[in-house]
Amino acid sequence: MDQAAILDHQFLIAAYAVTWTIQLGYLAFLGMKWRAQKREQARVRQNPRQRAN
Amino acid sequence: MKKAAIGFYVGVTLALMAWGFYQAIYVAPNDAMQGEIFRIIYYHVPSWAVAFIFLAVSLAGSIGFLAFRRNFPNRAQVADAWAVAGAEVGVVFLTVGLTTGPLWGRRAWGIWWTWDARLTTSLVLWLIYVSYLLLRRFAAGPQMQTLAAVLGIFGALDVPIVYMSNRWWRTQHPAPVFGGSSGSGMDKTMVGALMWNMLAWLCWGLLILALRYRVERKSQLIEAEEAQQALEA
Numbered sequence: 001m002d003q004a005a006i007l008d009h010q011f012l013i014a015a016y017a018v019t020w021t022i023q024l025g026y027l028a029f030l031g032m033k034w035r036a037q038k039r040e041q042a043r044v045r046q047n048p049r050q051r052a053n
Numbered sequence: 054m055k056k057a058a059i060g061f062y063v064g065v066t067l068a069l070m071a072w073g074f075y076q077a078i079y080v081a082p083n084d085a086m087q088g089e090i091f092r093i094i095y096y097h098v099p100s101w102a103v104a105f106i107f108l109a110v111s112l113a114g115s116i117g118f119l120a121f122r123r124n125f126p127n128r129a130q131v132a133d134a135w136a137v138a139g140a141e142v143g144v145v146f147l148t149v150g151l152t153t154g155p156l157w158g159r160r161a162w163g164i165w166w167t168w169d170a171r172l173t174t175s176l177v178l179w180l181i182y183v184s185y186l187l188l189r190r191f192a193a194g195p196q197m198q199t200l201a202a203v204l205g206i207f208g209a210l211d212v213p214i215v216y217m218s219n220r221w222w223r224t225q226h227p228a229p230v231f232g233g234s235s236g237s238g239m240d241k242t243m244v245g246a247l248m249w250n251m252l253a254w255l256c257w258g259l260l261i262l263a264l265r266y267r268v269e270r271k272s273q274l275i276e277a278e279e280a281q282q283a284l285e286a
Contacts, residue, residue: 008090011160015093015153019100022152023257026145030264037271044279 066260069253076246093157095246097150099254104146106255107262108182108212111139115205118198133198134269136205140185142262146254147179162225170218171226178215181208 077095084091114136121129154172155165166172185204192200219226230237239247 005088008088008160011156012089012092015156016096018152018156019096019149022145022149023261026142027261027264030261030268033268034264034271037268037275041271041275041278044275044282 062256063260066253066256069249069256073246073250073253076249081243081246082240087161090157090160093153094243095250096254097153097157098247099251100146100149100153102251103254103258104143104150105212105216107139107143107146107258108178108209109139110262111136111143111182111205112209114139115202115209118202119206122199129198130273131270133202134266134273136202137186137189137269138262138265140182140205140208142258142265144179144182144186145261146258147175147182151175151179158225164225167225169224169226170222171215171224174211174215174218178208178211181211 073095077092081092081095083089114132114134117132118129118136121132154175158167159165181204185201185208188204189197189201218224219228228237230239238244
């Protein structure tokens with residue numbers, strides 16, 4: 001394998017890895033938001049006057 | 054039943070992602086000119102295509118919000134939830150497109166970035182929708198949703214400009230592969246791999262779009278519940 005082919009391969013892996021990192025990172029962010037909302041909803045129903053920011 | 058349907062959809066999506074990856078890496082041939090780096094196309098192009106679809110969802114939601122906000126407040130809230138979900142998931146896919154593009158460009162053209170029409174309009178599109186999300190995050194008051202809807206509609210005007218930019222102007226970015234001039238197009242195996250990945254990323258995108266929509270609706274309902282409780286107190 002020549003140097004150019006090795007670099008091509010590394011850049012390809014980087015592009016695929018970046019794609020998955022962004023997508024899975026966003027999915028994790030949504031998951032955390034979802035859980036925080038569930039807690040918020042429970043708090044609102046238990047104690048209507050107190051809201052966590 | 055609903056949980057089973059969601060589980061089935063997630064399973065199909067993951068299978069499609071794996072199949073798309075297999076097609077992109079093991080089935081599609083290397084490009085005669087660019088070699089292996091060309092395989093970035095199987096993630097880069099679907100990301101842009103799916104981003105454009107979700108920005109269209111956001112546009113429809115923004116128009117719906119403005120149309121319904123006076124007479125149908127509930128429908129307006131639903132439309133607004135679709136608008137923000139489409140914009141946010143669209144930005145995620147735009148970010149993928151804007152990061153995989155320079156990685157490809159560095160190897161194919163020898164440069165990370167150039168201020169040609171396609172790249173510049175794409176960056177402007179990303180900045181418009183990031184500002185849309187920042188507006189929603191930091192602006193307060195009853196006019197926030199209306200302002201965001203107007204910005205969302207104007208932002209969507211950039212989508213056809215991005216799409217047509219390499220037809221209207223000379224760009225460093227290659228000419229259109231599909232629907233371009235005579236001689237454009239791809240090998241059948243490459244088209245197959247691209248279409249599988251397009252489908253896979255669309256299914257994945259719809260999954261996170263639906264999740265983002267549910268989060269937004271839930272947030273609206275919690276706020277409405279709190280407002281009701283405050284009125285009753």
